[in-house]
Amino acid sequence: MVIYLDNNATTRIDPAVVEAMLPYLTELYGNPSSMHSFGGQVGASVQDAREKVAALLGAEDTEIIFNSCGSEGNNTAIHAALAAQPEKRHIVTTAVEHPAILNVCKHLEKKGYTVTYLSVDGRGQLDLMELEAALTGGTALVTTMYANNETGVIFPVEEIGAIAHEYGATFHVDAVQAVGKVAIDLSTSNIDLLTLSGHKLHAPKGIGALYVRRGFRFRPFLLGGHQERGRRAGTQNVPGIVALGKAAELAQRDLRNAPKEAWLRDCLERELLANIPDCEVNGGGSPRLPNTTNIGFKYIEGEAILYMLNREGICASSGSACTSGSLDPSHVLTAMGLPYTILHGSIRFSLSRFTTESDVQHVLAVMPGIVEKLRAMSPFNNDQAEWLQERDVAVAT
Amino acid sequence: MWDYSEKVLDLFYNPLNQGAIENPDQPDVAVFYGEVGSIACGDALRLHLKVQVSADEILDARFQTFGCTSAIASSSALTEIIKGKTLDEALNISNQDIADFLGGLPEAKMHCSVMGQEALEAAIYKYRGIEVEHHEDDEGSLVCQCYGITEPKIRRVIIENDLADVEQVTNYIKAGGGCGSCLAGIEDILIEVQQERDAVPGRVAAEIAIAQIDETAAPRHLTTVQKIKLIQQVLDTEIRPILIADGGDVELFDVAGDRVQVTLKGACGGCASSTATLKNSIEAKLKDLVLPSLTVEEVPAL
Structure with missing residues (x-):
């Protein structure tokens, strides 16, 4: 039995989504661009999916461009925003973005752009004064996430957008973690461009979408055929698009029926904190996604916790250095200025509509024992030990 | 996973x-x-x-x-x-x-x-009362600022584990795994160590000389000249490269019977673990490669 609490990494494809997409992997293989009714019926399904995705976002169907993934959406959005105002060479983003934003920005810095990385406080929140101070008439783009993938902390995107527009900058939002989890209405929004990814909301991997506000001077990133009204070349991933449409429909239904995720998350969080000493919720003081909790267990290391959880059939993730593939702990938690005792022992549980009460019960049953076992092995047991912070220059950057 | x-x-x-x-x-x-x-x-x-x-x-x-x-x-x-x-x-x-x-x-x-x-x-x-922490780290320049790793330590791990590229060095001692600004520096050290390795045909010669002596005389009997020559060779090819990598050095002062007198130099001279260096590495090597009866003692530098 697998208890899957890693839904911010990826989600299970909803069975209804699989059912909806299957015909397009078998009989309905026509090309939606074809001038025959065999392809044409597929084209109609693509249009249907587009309307469903638009409905979830409060957008118009013509504002949705299907693409391959969140990274593509982010690359495209940044490219489009810079192309729309080519004379401006400044970008504002935040220190806690996903690599699909940060690494594009670093690349652009080498190409002569200036990038401001806004800091966050201990709750993972931005200082809007800092944003305002960073903006100039030369700022082409403000790009921030809607909600953080590691902590679930939600940024005040409408306020950010309003400030960005005051200075004539385009506002892009990486909403990969937010779409389907919180209600979004782009019809009354300051957001110009918004990225979403299918596999975060129970559609398969390999499908995503970019919202482009009507009237925005869009320039395509991928050049070629005239698909997606000339805004994204490449034969459409029809099964993926149909799946994303179905997933959007289900997400909208779930948003209406107050989801049990938030209740289960709160229960998990409250009980873990009550039963395990020396732990705290990262970003706990901020508005957060209803499905995410990120808890720092002091004096022990995240990868070790994950392997212990794995043996219990529980899937979670960690911001510790040992799990990142690099040697540094999570850039998000580091940017929040959290102490090392928290950084390396942080575990993220992210729930979904498939999470059950018994899943949460199981975690609550095993977690105290796991923490106790690892703490019994650890040489640390309080924050006073000199040993704790030595070489603190090390990771302070 | x-x-x-x-x-x-x-x-x-x-x-x-x-x-x-x-x-x-x-x-x-x-x-x-x-x-x-x-x-x-x-x-x-x-x-x-x-x-x-x-x-x-x-x-x-x-x-x-x-x-x-x-x-x-x-x-x-x-x-x-x-x-x-x-x-x-x-x-x-x-x-x-x-x-x-x-x-x-x-x-x-x-x-x-x-x-x-x-x-x-x-x-x-x-x-043993030898300076506790990072005895080899106290000397030598800091290469990796993020993890506080010095050149001697990087050299040592390269030599001991026969490492060939920067990624391996990062995997073994984390150097270069932070901001990455020292990666070029680590690359330079790798190249230097490689060059030093290549430039030790003397080591091969010493091994051959030892092998020849082994074949011709067992139990080994060496004339004083042979003995001094061999000790010098082992020092030059087996011991000094390692000490130099750690910022130190050793010089043969005299050989009186089986008593080998040496002078420790550079970082080794003032190093609190010099006794350990003397006994554990120099004497052991000489006993092993030259004569089991040899003992090593330190004489102060002139």
Whole structure:
């Protein structure tokens, strides 16, 4: 039995989504661009999916461009925003973005752009004064996430957008973690461009979408055929698009029926904190996604916790250095200025509509024992030990 | 997921020898510990040893580790390996021995085995009253600012583990794994070590000379001139490159019978572990490669 609490990494494809997409992997293989009714019926399904995705976002169907993934959406959005105002060479983003934003920005810095990385406080929140101070008439783009993938902390995107527009900058939002989890209405929004990814909301991997506000001077990133009204070349991933449409429909239904995720998350969080000493919720003081909790267990290391959880059939993730593939702990938690005792022992549980009460019960049953076992092995047991912070220059950057 | 061996997972889920050691206050028994790492680095190990003083033998070893799966397994493996060994034998254990005991470690996790080896060294040096921490780190320039790693330490891990590229160095001792600004510096050190290796045909010559002597005379009998020549050769090819890598050096002063007199130079001269260097590496090497009856003593530099 697998208890899957890693839904911010990826989600299970909803069975209804699989059912909806299957015909397009078998009989309905026509090309939606074809001038025959065999392809044409597929084209109609693509249009249907587009309307469903638009409905979830409060957008118009013509504002949705299907693409391959969140990274593509982010690359495209940044490219489009810079192309729309080519004379401006400044970008504002935040220190806690996903690599699909940060690494594009670093690349652009080498190409002569200036990038401001806004800091966050201990709750993972931005200082809007800092944003305002960073903006100039030369700022082409403000790009921030809607909600953080590691902590679930939600940024005040409408306020950010309003400030960005005051200075004539385009506002892009990486909403990969937010779409389907919180209600979004782009019809009354300051957001110009918004990225979403299918596999975060129970559609398969390999499908995503970019919202482009009507009237925005869009320039395509991928050049070629005239698909997606000339805004994204490449034969459409029809099964993926149909799946994303179905997933959007289900997400909208779930948003209406107050989801049990938030209740289960709160229960998990409250009980873990009550039963395990020396732990705290990262970003706990901020508005957060209803499905995410990120808890720092002091004096022990995240990868070790994950392997212990794995043996219990529980899937979670960690911001510790040992799990990142690099040697540094999570850039998000580091940017929040959290102490090392928290950084390396942080575990993220992210729930979904498939999470059950018994899943949460199981975690609550095993977690105290796991923490106790690892703490019994650890040489640390309080924050006073000199040993704790030595070489603190090390990771302070 | 990491590709951990069965042994790593077994020692992680069922660790042997975790915890501290109570001091029994018995005569002839010493209890002490050594520590490396810090919570900032993401891993730390406190290794506890219980030693029979007269026999210099490890009676018990336990660990307290803050770290990942392989850090805990490496610590546990280390305690299993060193129990029953003398301290000198224990000092000869390399990080590779720990990795081998575990049935191998993923390349990116080799630094866990290095941490074990360093904690062992720290514990024994502390017990012997030799400067405790990072004896080789005190000298030499800092290369990796992020993890506080010096050039001698990087050289040492390259030589001991026969490393060929920067990524391996990062995997073994983390150097270069932070901001990455020292990667070019590590590359330079790799190239230098490689060049030094290539430039030691003398080493081969010495091995041949030793081999020839072995063949012609057993038990070995050397004339004084042969003896001095051979000692000089072993010093030049086997010992000095390692000391130089650590910022030190040694010079042959005189040979009187079986008493080899040397002068320690550079970092070795003022190094608190010079006695250990003298006995553990120089004398052992000379006994091994020249004559078992040799003893080494230090004479002050003129």
